[in-house]
Amino acid sequence: MHGLVAGFRLELRLVRANPDALIPLVTAPLFAIIFLAIFRQSGRPDLESDALMAPVLMSLWWIALLQAGTMITGDRWQAVLEPMIAAPTTLASVLLGRVASLMCVGLVSFFEVWAAGWLFFGVSIPFEHPGALALTLLATAFAMAGAAVAFAALFVMTRNAYTFINSASFPFYVLGGVLVPVAFLPGWLQPVSSVIFLSWSADLLRASLKEPDVDDFWIRLAVVIVLGVISFAIGRVLLHHILRRMRANGELATA
Amino acid sequence: MEAVAVDEITRVFEPRRRSGTRVVALDEVSLTVPTGEIHGLLGPNGAGKTTLVKILSTVLLPTSGKARVLGHDVVADTEAVRPLIGIVFGGERGLYWRLTGRQNLEYWGALYKLSAREAKARAQQLLERVGMVDKADERVEEYSRGMKQRLHLARGLMGDGKVLFLDEPTTGMDPLAAREFRSLIGELRDEGRTILLATHDMVEAEMVCDRVTLIDRGKVIATESPRTLGRVLSRFQRIDVEGVPSAVLDEIRAMHGVTSVTAIDGVGTRIEVDEEGATQLVLERLVGAGATSVRTSLPSLEEVYVQLIGERGMEI
Numbered sequence: 043m044h045g046l047v048a049g050f051r052l053e054l055r056l057v058r059a060n061p062d063a064l065i066p067l068v069t070a071p072l073f074a075i076i077f078l079a080i081f082r083q084s085g086r087p088d089l090e091s092d093a094l095m096a097p098v099l100m101s102l103w104w105i106a107l108l109q110a111g112t113m114i115t116g117d118r119w120q121a122v123l124e125p126m127i128a129a130p131t132t133l134a135s136v137l138l139g140r141v142a143s144l145m146c147v148g149l150v151s152f153f154e155v156w157a158a159g160w161l162f163f164g165v166s167i168p169f170e171h172p173g174a175l176a177l178t179l180l181a182t183a184f185a186m187a188g189a190a191v192a193f194a195a196l197f198v199m200t201r202n203a204y205t206f207i208n209s210a211s212f213p214f215y216v217l218g219g220v221l222v223p224v225a226f227l228p229g230w231l232q233p234v235s236s237v238i239f240l241s242w243s244a245d246l247l248r249a250s251l252k253e254p255d256v257d258d259f260w261i262r263l264a265v266v267i268v269l270g271v272i273s274f275a276i277g278r279v280l281l282h283h284i285l286r287r288m289r290a291n292g293e294l295a296t297a
Numbered sequence: 298m299e300a301v302a303v304d305e306i307t308r309v310f311e312p313r314r315r316s317g318t319r320v321v322a323l324d325e326v327s328l329t330v331p332t333g334e335i336h337g338l339l340g341p342n343g344a345g346k347t348t349l350v351k352i353l354s355t356v357l358l359p360t361s362g363k364a365r366v367l368g369h370d371v372v373a374d375t376e377a378v379r380p381l382i383g384i385v386f387g388g389e390r391g392l393y394w395r396l397t398g399r400q401n402l403e404y405w406g407a408l409y410k411l412s413a414r415e416a417k418a419r420a421q422q423l424l425e426r427v428g429m430v431d432k433a434d435e436r437v438e439e440y441s442r443g444m445k446q447r448l449h450l451a452r453g454l455m456g457d458g459k460v461l462f463l464d465e466p467t468t469g470m471d472p473l474a475a476r477e478f479r480s481l482i483g484e485l486r487d488e489g490r491t492i493l494l495a496t497h498d499m500v501e502a503e504m505v506c507d508r509v510t511l512i513d514r515g516k517v518i519a520t521e522s523p524r525t526l527g528r529v530l531s532r533f534q535r536i537d538v539e540g541v542p543s544a545v546l547d548e549i550r551a552m553h554g555v556t557s558v559t560a561i562d563g564v565g566t567r568i569e570v571d572e573e574g575a576t577q578l579v580l581e582r583l584v585g586a587g588a589t590s591v592r593t594s595l596p597s598l599e600e601v602y603v604q605l606i607g608e609r610g611m612e613i
Contacts, residue, residue: 044407044408044410045407045408047407048404048407048408051404051407052393052404052407055396055400055404056393056395056396059395059396059436060395119390120390120391120392120393120394121386121388121390121391122390122391122392122393124351124356124386124391125384125386125391125405125452126408127355127356128354128355128356128379128382128384129379129405129408129409129456130376130379130380130408130409130410130456131407131408131409131410136408286358289355289356289357289358290358291310292310292348292351292357294356294357
């Protein structure tokens with residue numbers, strides 16, 4: 043618990059000191075405006091809620107991938123990783139706390155996109171299932187955090203993490219059905235999408251905004267959470283092995 | 298119980314590329330540090346000091362051998378070791394530079410499982426102790442090298458460790474700050490802590506350490522008190538004398554065991570010997586010649602260092 047809280051507070055302080063981390067909060071409303079404009083022009087007002095949810099998911103994903111995913115790499119470069127490893131608190135708990143902090147920051151985009159939609163296009167979508175929406179958002183943030191831990195572990199060992207990050211976002215937006223539902227993808231891609239929690243989150247968010255009933259809500263929510271837990275577990279195992287390897291090879295610090 | 302027990306630790310760094318060189322950073326190093334001792338690890342760059350400190354602080358795994366800190370194995374029992382130690386690696390990095398000094402310390406306190414209130418209080422106490430209160434709420438990126446070094450020391454003390462590993466802790470400090478630091482080291486020892494101080498500063502090792510291990514190219518050369526190490530080479534004594542006729546000096550120069558007779562800036566003459574017993578013969582001759590201002594001295598730790606390790610200069 044100490045690590046979680048320590049990481050949470052640390053990241054909030056770092057974000058305040060380095061506002062670059064807030065870039066998604068700038069781009070989210072802009073994406074919302076772009077998508078709304080496209081759908082309005084196409085005569086599809088029924089897709090306005092999709093236009094607003096997509097930037098929220100994109101923001102959370104970008105934060106998980108770039109900000110959280112490069113945490114360990116950044117700490118290593120700043121030479122704080124070694125003394126951190128030598129401390130009694132586990133790196134995994136600190137990492138999770140830091141990522142949770144970022145996810146909280148990322149969820150601010152939810153309010154931003156709705157404000158942008160209302161301001162620029164007069165969008166006013168009644169929340170059909172506010173409880174389901176809130177729970178789905180929280181579960182999504184949790185799953186993102188789990189994925190972020192896995193990314194953080196993975197990116198430590200790659201030379202070109204930033205190249206991967208820059209190129210990996212959009213394929214996941216497609217496979218995750220962030221803007222265009224997975225049902226519209228080719229059939230052979232849909233099994234791939236089914237193991238990406240984004241697709242489940244996106245479908246559930248759309249359903250909680252539009253549909254009169256959200257079918258199998260708890261099962262679908264559980265899938266998001268379980269996939270997040272699996273991501274976190276994979277990340278935890280990866281982190282353990284990678285840190286041990288780094289300790290064995292003397293790679294906790296850069297030259 | 299010994300605070301630190303190192304038993305034939307070896308650490309080999311394999312090359313990452315075929316063209317690289319295999320480096321034996323530590324070669325069956327053994328040493329023990331009793332509780333409450335300030336123990337120096339003295340050696341040139343690349344000697345293996347930092348490697349040993351990293352193994353003992355659990356951030357680096359040894360290739361072979363065993364090491365224990367307060368009875369706990371540093372590899373098999375890292376969870377027991379980590380709450381007991383504090384480390385000061387020093388340098389320009391090692392802190393979150395966009396945060397203030399105080400924020401850095403409070404974070405580190407949390408890593409050592411202090412509550413927010415405890416971390417705040419200890420951070421304030423340590424900032425006062427290292428003389429950083431006035432700068433505590435400025436960002437680390439605005440600190441000078443010496444300030445960062447002081448903050449590193451404060452950070453290393455946040456966990457209140459019983460064993461402290463200090464790796465070149467006074468690098469970048471001005472002489473006054475370095476002197477204050479050495480005084481602080483003494484205070485820490487008086488509080489019952491054990492300190493392993495890795496340094497290439499001979500003066501610092503001589504002034505602060507109870508015992509010193511000379512290490513070079515991964516091997517322990519000697520472990521003794523600074524004074525005893527000087528006596529190891531007691532045959533290399535020097536005799537400083539004034540007012541001796543040059544004929545007598547010529548006679549002494551030809552004596553067995555005398556290595557050099559050199560003038561000291563017009564004040565007197567320094568006679569160096571390299572054999573046991575030669576000192577006495579020289580002294581008898583000087584007294585017989587009527588010399589009244591005669592002083593003998595043991596070599597300094599620096600001279601021992603240079604004698605044992607050799608004049609490597611910039612070569613690593």
